[in-house]
Amino acid sequence: MKNVDDLIESAAELETRGLSKGEIADELNVSRETASWLVERSDAASVDEPAPSGQDRSVGEPQDIHVDWSAIGRDSGRMCHIAAAMADLLAKHGEDVDLTIGIEKAGGPIATLVARELETDLGTYTPAKHQWEEGDIEDLGGTFSRNFATIRDRECYVVDDTITSGTTMRETIEAIRAEGGEPLACVVLADKQGIETVDDVPVYSLLQVISVGKDE
Numbered sequence: 001m002k003n004v005d006d007l008i009e010s011a012a013e014l015e016t017r018g019l020s021k022g023e024i025a026d027e028l029n030v031s032r033e034t035a036s037w038l039v040e041r042s043d044a045a046s047v048d049e050p051a052p053s054g055q056d057r058s059v060g061e062p063q064d065i066h067v068d069w070s071a072i073g074r075d076s077g078r079m080c081h082i083a084a085a086m087a088d089l090l091a092k093h094g095e096d097v098d099l100t101i102g103i104e105k106a107g108g109p110i111a112t113l114v115a116r117e118l119e120t121d122l123g124t125y126t127p128a129k130h131q132w133e134e135g136d137i138e139d140l141g142g143t144f145s146r147n148f149a150t151i152r153d154r155e156c157y158v159v160d161d162t163i164t165s166g167t168t169m170r171e172t173i174e175a176i177r178a179e180g181g182e183p184l185a186c187v188v189l190a191d192k193q194g195i196e197t198v199d200d201v202p203v204y205s206l207l208q209v210i211s212v213g214k215d216e
Contacts, residue, residue, distance in 0.1 A: 007066060011035065012042030022129030026105055029190075031164045032129060034064040065209050067162050067190045073106070082206070083113030086187045089204040090157045091118065093185040099149055099156035101125055101183075103172055107160035110189070114159050121149035123156070125175060127168045142175055151179035158186040163205070169198045 007028060014024045025035035072078045097120060102111025104126045115122040127142040144150065158172055169186055176183050183201050191205035 008038050008041045011038035015039055015042065020129075022127075023105075025129060025164075029067045029069075029106075029162045029164070030064050031062070034062045037062050063211065064164070065192050065211055067192070067209060069161065069189055072189075073109075079109065080113055082189065083110055084117050085206060086110065086159065086189070086204075087114045087117035089187050089206075090114070090185050093157070093202070094155055097155045097157060097184060099123055099151070099154045099181075101156050101158050101172065101176065103127060103158065103160040103168060104145075106162075110161060111159035114157070114187070118157070120157070123149045123151065125172050127171055129168060142171060144175070144179070151176060151181035153180040155182045155184050158183050158201075160186070160188045161190070163188050163191045163193060163195055163203065166193060166195050166198050169195075169203065173199050173201055 007030070010028060011024055014027055015021075019027065021035045021039060022032055024039065025032045028035065028038070030038070072082055097118070099122075100111050100115035100118060100120045101123045102108040102114075102125070104124050108124050111124070112122055124145045124147075125142055126145065156176060158169065158176070160169065160172075163169055169188075173183050173186075186198065186201055186203045188203070188205045190207045190209050191203065192209050192211075194208050194210055195203050197203060
């Protein structure tokens, strides 16, 4: 993807496939607010509506950063190398950790490879944003998959692809603690905020992507 129009087109395609706005945000590695904006622009374009107030489409765009890591994700060998680097960041936290939790969707495949590197069990968590369309996301809840390992009061690591605001990571940490578990550390491919901790849990990233500039 090279520009905003590409993202708008992708958001329209994903909406057509029945994905919620929260899932679209996850697929495009953008915030929920950005996903809503992209869907609204795609809906307007589909009926040939002009941009608000006759302005250019770029006016009013949300302040966000799109991270495209598909060059890694489409190749299993590259994924293995990246997972090894992410596992190395986690390895110094706890000698007896035997569980890695991947945040679905994208965090699941990465967590699988990280868990293999660290020789831990694998669990997955589906965050509330996958059900989100509009309104207060706090009214929704996430779930741990029964097809994978359970928390069972264990220490664990948390793996995802990107951090945009930290909301999903915080939700996952809270869900793990509610099940009696203790997250020792989190790791992501890319961090858009430069977050070092979430609820007192250290967060590591291979890349920090920080927007630098003055607000207009």
